[in-house]
Amino acid sequence: MPTADEGAEPGECGWTASADAKGVDGTDEHYQLVVQSLRQAVDAASITVDTAVAAIGEKHLPAGFVTSEPTLLLTRDGTVVARDEVGDGGLASPDQAVDGDALVTEVATNGIDPVACGPESAALPDGTYQVWAIETVDGAQGDKVTLLGGGQDVEIASGAPVSLCGADADALPQGTDEAKLTAHASYEAPDVDPATHPKKRLSAGLTIDNHGDTIDGAFASSIYLVDGDGRIVVDGTVPAHRSSGGIQAIALGADGGGDGRAWEEPATACKDGKKLTAGTYRAYVDLAVDRAGGRPGVVHLVAEAKEKIVIP
Numbered sequence: 001m002p003t004a005d006e007g008a009e010p011g012e013c014g015w016t017a018s019a020d021a022k023g024v025d026g027t028d029e030h031y032q033l034v035v036q037s038l039r040q041a042v043d044a045a046s047i048t049v050d051t052a053v054a055a056i057g058e059k060h061l062p063a064g065f066v067t068s069e070p071t072l073l074l075t076r077d078g079t080v081v082a083r084d085e086v087g088d089g090g091l092a093s094p095d096q097a098v099d100g101d102a103l104v105t106e107v108a109t110n111g112i113d114p115v116a117c118g119p120e121s122a123a124l125p126d127g128t129y130q131v132w133a134i135e136t137v138d139g140a141q142g143d144k145v146t147l148l149g150g151g152q153d154v155e156i157a158s159g160a161p162v163s164l165c166g167a168d169a170d171a172l173p174q175g176t177d178e179a180k181l182t183a184h185a186s187y188e189a190p191d192v193d194p195a196t197h198p199k200k201r202l203s204a205g206l207t208i209d210n211h212g213d214t215i216d217g218a219f220a221s222s223i224y225l226v227d228g229d230g231r232i233v234v235d236g237t238v239p240a241h242r243s244s245g246g247i248q249a250i251a252l253g254a255d256g257g258g259d260g261r262a263w264e265e266p267a268t269a270c271k272d273g274k275k276l277t278a279g280t281y282r283a284y285v286d287l288a289v290d291r292a293g294g295r296p297g298v299v300h301l302v303a304e305a306k307e308k309i310v311i312p
Contacts, residue, residue, distance in 0.1 A: 002118045002258075004079045010146060011071045011134040013117035015080045017148065024134070024148050031055065032068075032292040033149030034247055036220040037131045039163035040154075041237035042271055044109035047074070047154055047161045051133045051148070052247040053220050054292070068136040070114040074154075075130045076225035082124060084112045098230065114156045123159035127253065130154070130297075149290060151297040164235050165270035169226045173286055179215060182207040185223065185283035185305035187267060202234070202261040204285050204305060217291040218247050223261035225281040225309055233276065236265040267311065281309045 005014030010024050018024070034052040041048070074082035096240045112131070114124045117245045132150035155162035164171055177180065184205040225234035248260070262285050269276055283305040288298045 001076060001081045001116050001281045002079065006268045007155045008080070010148070011073065011080070011083065012154045013080055013083060013218075016078050017075050017080060017130075017132050017151075018072060018078075021146050021148075023038070024146050031137050031145065031147060032078040032217060032290075033133060033135050033147035033151065034114040034218040034290045035131060035133045035148075035150030036247055036288060036290060036298075037152050037154050037251045038286075038288055039222055039235050040163045042163045042165050044111075044163070045160055047131060047156075048111045049131055050131070050220065050247060051105070051135065051149070052218060053137060054247075066138045068138075070133045070135040073132040073134065073150075074112060074114065074124070074134060076124075076127070080132075081116055081129070082112060082114060086112075100141050114159060114161065124156055128153050128155055146174070147171065152290070153208040153297075163237075163270070164232050165237070167232050169224075169230050169232060169282070169284070171232070172224065172284055173300040173302055176299045178299065179208055179210040179301055181285065181287060181301040181303040182209070183262070183283070183285040183303040185307055185309055186309065187286070187309050200267065202267045202283070203264045204283070206262060206285065206287070208260075208287075215289060216292065217289050219287045219301075220247050220255075222286045222288070223262055223265050224284040224286070225267070225276070226284065227281055228279065233269055233271070233281070234265075234267060235270045237270055238242065267309070276311045278279070278311050281311065283307070283309050 008015035010021050032054045037049045049072050053067050070086045073080050116122050130151050131154050134169050135147050138144050157249050222236050227233045287301040290298050
């Protein structure tokens with residue numbers, strides 16, 4: 001694998017990913033680069049990654065706000081060992097609707113291949129890596145900042161990302177003690193016309209009670225179903241394809257909390273995309289929160305839903 005290179009520029013092969021690097025901001029006072037890697041599909045060759053630039057403490061992003069194309073990074077022991085420039089960048093309208101008091105301009109990507117950068121394009125060895133992204137933001141007044149976001153662990157085995165499909169429920173991310181997530185799951189299509197949305201989907205109402213440090217940033221949600229043998233049979237993915245529920249803003253004070261909903265997902269088997277076997281399933285919801293404030297990594301809020309999901 002590539003080794004650390006003290007002369008590497010930010011985002012280049014061999015660079016040590018750090019918000020303290022010259023010219024790089026972990027989180028600017030106005031913007032956060034949100035990086036989410038979730039729900040690797042069965043037989044997927046690349047690691048699913050979505051990025052977004054979120055406004056911090058503002059109800060809108062300024063006119064003329066433009067982002068560059070994000071560069072996705074994989075690190076091992078802090079060193080960039082794989083990289084890929086992807087995405088189309090984003091342009092934010094100053095009068096765009098606000099969701100959760102923070103505006104998010106999202107760039108969906110095709111992900112990053114677990115292949116070493118540099119002269120040797122070999123598959124990365126098995127192990128745990130961290131996914132990051134670096135992106136430049138041009139402000140309305142000619143100001144420019146380079147944002148670094150991410151730090152979430154991803155598992156690689158046999159040259160591919162590891163899927164949770166078929167794994168034991170214990171393989172789900174471990175939650176944090178800083179907040180309690182309560183989930184109410186259902187198998188329905190809430191608030192839509194069944195004539196135009198005839199297929200039922202998994203959904204979940206959420207309540208978050210925060211009793212630790214302030215959690216401020218943005219999150220992506222996942223709904224999982226677990227069968228009677230304790231195996232994950234629904235993980236929100238379509239076999240051999242990328243899947244993302246999108247990124248949403250979150251801001252919880254030390255004594256605060258809030259309500260919301262997870263993104264709706266199809267109730268199809270993750271192993272082959274077919275209809276689930278009739279029966280009763282346990283539902284779990286995972287909120288992966290990429291924090292603002294320059295704190296690397298992702299905090300998981302995980303809960304088993306109080307209701308079982310019955311597939312007829």
